[in-house]
Amino acid sequence: MIQISSDIIRGYNDTMILYLLLNKPSYGYEISKQIKELSGEKYVIKETTLYSAFTRMEKNGYVESFSDQDNTAGKRRTYYRITELGRQYYREKCEEWMLTQEVVEKFIMKQ
Amino acid sequence: MIQISSDIIRGYNDTMILYLLLNKPSYGYEISKQIKELSGEKYVIKETTLYSAFTRMEKNGYVESFSDQDNTAGKRRTYYRITELGRQYYREKCEEWMLTQEVVEKFIMKQ
């Protein structure tokens, strides 16, 4: 069973997360489930990878975090919302992906 | 100008190099020029990246090195030849690429 290596996905975890934030804010656990589902169970992001991506992206200004206010009891949950800069970064990553795909294709043999 | 980031290409440099070794042995400088050419000048592998890839792949048994015998004067040149294990690894990487592509596509918006 072929697995997606962390080397090829490296740098695209951020892009996947941003994609899922395009239409509404979300939080770690939900994002994680959505990535699994959308990828058809083919890719499951590791928790540490996910949360460190959030931290990094917040530092870079791609997302903003806020606390769950609707939450009646404890169990804090941190939501992330994509920023304008994040949207721009996402668009650039999409373009980069298309270019990368085009290049790598040349070195791949499909049989 | 969008550049291919080292994070997305990470782990695929080996694959590209192996592709160029499939039909004949080659050496650093030649490989480097071929990658540039085949990618349509869109990707230029860094020298250190290239040579460390050779070292790594030799250690892993994907390639074997031999010295240039035809070489009359000094200017040593190290050739690399792909091994059976290397071919197998290459095929696996190709499959991995197809899978990765399929997954990442789901998170990319083409406009």
Add this chain to the structure above:
DNA sequence: TGTCGTACTACGCCTGACGTAGTAAAGATA
């Protein structure tokens, strides 16, 4: 004589991914 192209080697840093471990609350199950 100096610069350019060829053909590398050495060293060390950076960053993203991830293994391991721990915390804590809510809900399910026995």
Add this chain to the structure above:
DNA sequence: TATCTTTACTACGTCAGGCGTAGTACGACA
């Protein structure tokens, strides 16, 4: 009522690939 599972994280440290910087050495050619 106890504990197991799911949810929802945080902390810490390691690893590996890519790459910046620098240096070596030979041949050509101007």
